Amino acid sequence: MPSEAVRLGRKRPVPSCPNPLFLQWLTEMRDHAKEKGLKTQYVYQKAINSLKKYPLPLKNGKEAKILQNFGDGICKILDERLEKYNRENGANAPVYCLISSAEPHSNNPLSIKTSSHCSNLPVLKGGRNMSKADGGVGKEKAGKKKREYVPQKRSGGYAVLLTLYRHSQIPNSKGYMFKNELQTEAQSLCDKSFTVPDLGSKYTAWSSVSTLVQKNLLLKTHNPARYSLTELGFALAERLDSEERGGEDRQEEEEKNEAENSEDGPTTVDLTQDEDKDEQKGGDFCFPKTAGDTGAVSVTHAANAAPHTDLTKKSHDSETEKTAYLLPGDYDIVLCVDFIETTGGNTARKQELVKELQRNGVTFDVRKLNVGDFLWVAREKVAPVPGQLRPPMAKELVLDYIIERKRIDDLCGSIMDGRFREQKFRLKRCGLHKPIYLVEQCGSAAAHLSLPESTLQQAIVNTQVVDNFFVKKVQDVKESAAYLTVMTRYLQKLYQNRTLYCRSRELEGDGECDVENGGRERENPRCSLISFTEFNHGALKNKCQTVREVFARQLMQISGISGDKAAAILEHYSTVSSLMNAYKQCSTDAEREKLLSSIKYGKLKRNIGPALSRTVYQLYCTDGPLS
The missing domain is CATH 3.40.50.10130 (Rossmann fold)
Incomplete structure (x- = not known):
């Protein structure tokens, strides 16, 4: 039988990856490592890049060792996953599948060999079914969007998104948060620490912030860094917040139903209706609640209990909340x-x-x-x-x-x-x-x-x-x-x-x-x-400063002028303008040079002296560069 002529040139599109099963498993391992903040995510990403560039199908993980960034560990994991896959789908289950030619009859022997098995290939996450028979399914999968990234509940990314969203809902919110305040407020929403890593690890809950930035959920600007939500992050955080509040409402409803259905249960009196108002009157620090005084206060009408005890305590608390203090042991x-x-x-x-x-x-x-x-x-x-x-x-x-x-x-x-x-x-x-x-x-x-x-x-x-x-x-x-x-x-x-x-x-x-x-x-x-x-x-070093504070910092840059001497000068001349006006009122240069010499400073009330007085005069009144 005469062989057909060899067709030169590329007649079909290059497949994105002839090993979609291996690509899927490596992607899953990379995403799992990224969720936990492990650096192995970068190793898996390098292996994914190498696998995408390789144009031939691989029969097992051992063959992948010829590729760059594929070590013994990754090859062993792929073989284990492949063995499990064969147990579930049969020993003859296909490992790879190439994109079929756009022409009705492909002359590629490898394409003909693999096309008979492609119809049995299960749909892969993020991959494509490459068979000619299921071409419509492959196109449908190719157009499907990737799974949306949603951080795990009580994780670092989850806490950061919720904190920024709730902060944005506060009236007159500035729309962003600094790292320190973001970590402090988000800590209550996260199970891991934002500052101290777990034993045996050097990663904290804050490590997930880089993932949020990469996923276009978080925006990092300025120096010091300011963190704010993008439109995509705001929508996700809003959904997470509604789900969490819905869970809290369901929990409160269940507790309420349990209290109503219990025949022998204690009578509960809610005394927290004005709690928010009292806390606002108390300022930043209110009288701390003692153990048993959290949330709603229960008053049990038992034979040996005084029904007015908690009511009296609550009345006392509302009076003392105006004074902010912490009791011993609290x-x-x-x-x-x-x-x-x-x-x-x-x-x-x-x-x-x-x-x-x-x-x-x-x-x-x-x-x-x-x-x-x-x-x-x-x-x-x-x-x-x-x-x-x-x-x-x-x-x-x-x-x-x-x-x-x-x-x-x-x-x-x-x-x-x-x-x-x-x-x-x-x-x-x-x-x-x-x-x-x-x-x-x-x-x-x-x-x-x-x-x-x-x-x-x-x-x-x-x-x-x-x-x-x-x-x-x-x-x-x-x-x-x-x-x-x-x-x-x-x-x-x-x-x-x-x-x-x-x-x-x-x-x-x-x-x-x-x-x-x-x-x-x-x-x-x-x-x-x-x-x-x-x-x-x-204590902010670069916060907005008054003219008096800037003048003080200028004076302290002069050799020999300490904080005490600068403070003494400021008592007489609070701004540069007032000092310059005093110099103008002096009749001679000698008088200007000695203007500050008799000012007392420190606890011993010593004079600043003529040398420093002359230096300050030369700094502010000399035209041109100082000699």
Whole structure:
């Protein structure tokens, strides 16, 4: 029988992948790894890219080892899946199927060989049925949309979407959230931590945010990053929110029906109708509910129970809610660690600090601190409310202790670039009264610094004597973790029987830290504290500043002008304009140069002196560059 002439050239479209079954399994494994935030997702994606480029069908996973990015592990998984597939569909079930030619009779021998089996090939997820007989089905599958991505309930992506959606529903909402506030508000909707990874893993619930951005559900802009929902993300979050609220309504309806159907059940009186109004009157921090006072209050009319007990307590609570405070035993002392102390730079050394704290059993939380590296908060113990999915937000009051941690080489760099003075000034003005400088000696590294060791030691002494900071010297990271552990346990004991009141920082201003009367402070610690939200917002480094604040920062850039000297100048001339007007009223240059020399500063009321006064005059009044 004469053979047909060989047809040259490509007469049919190139198939997207001649191994749709393997492609489906690799895609499923990649998506599963992405859901869990595993880095193996990238390995599977590389294998998928290689498989799509390979033009020939593969009989088993072992043959795929010739492809790039296919190792023993992936090939073994494919063979196991293939064995299971053959058990379910028969030993002769086809593994691959090529796209048939557009012509009625294809001369491709491989196409003819495989076309007889393609009708038995089950419909694959995201794939195509390539047989000529089922061409209509293949076109229908090809036009079908991909399955919509929906994050798993109580996962990181689920919590982020719901939080952003609910935040957008608040009147006068800004439409976006920063990372820190988004993590704080979304934590109650997620089972995993947004800041601390599980043991044996380095991924947190926040890792799923990259998936949301990739799926065009979340928009990340600006620096610092702002997160907002896209139109697609808003629609998905709205649907998730309605489903969750529907589940809560069904749960409340079931509980209501159970209460109505129980003949011997207790009589329940709902006393929470005005609870929202009372909480609004109480400000940010309201009187905490005690155990058994969550949600609706049940009054059981039993023979040995007083029916008016809870009613009296509720009346007392409504009166005291106007004063915000936390009772002893209703809060935990938690160490807050700035996220910069755990990421960036020498990551291994910074992770060592976290591991040491975990090993010592310290309760800590990693978050963004706008000033300082470590501080402690009194976090309210919050119990779940019956009938509600999420527990209420815990109230947090900042204790008066804040730590700035410095390695000796970092101290050297901060002195040279001016950060050292600015950080001390911001610590004094942060509203906390017990600043601590934790200095880590780095051994032989001190011999290779840009400043002599005597200069660094003098700076440390000045911090303690002149600035009235408590300075603690340690040898390494392990000793730093030990000091933080001891301080945490000391504060837990110090505040264990204290009632903590909330004060507003706006009412008292940004007073400097007061480290006098340390002995009395130990016996009677300050219990009038500010909320963490107010503290962290007030400590923003790049927040909108007044003209007076900008003028102060300008003055502190001049060598020799400390925070005390700048504050003394501001008492007389609050703005640059007022200072320039004072210079204009002077008759001679010599008088202008000595204008600021007699201003008193600090506790000792010393004069600023003629040298600094002349420097400030030259800075603001010299035409052209300074010589």
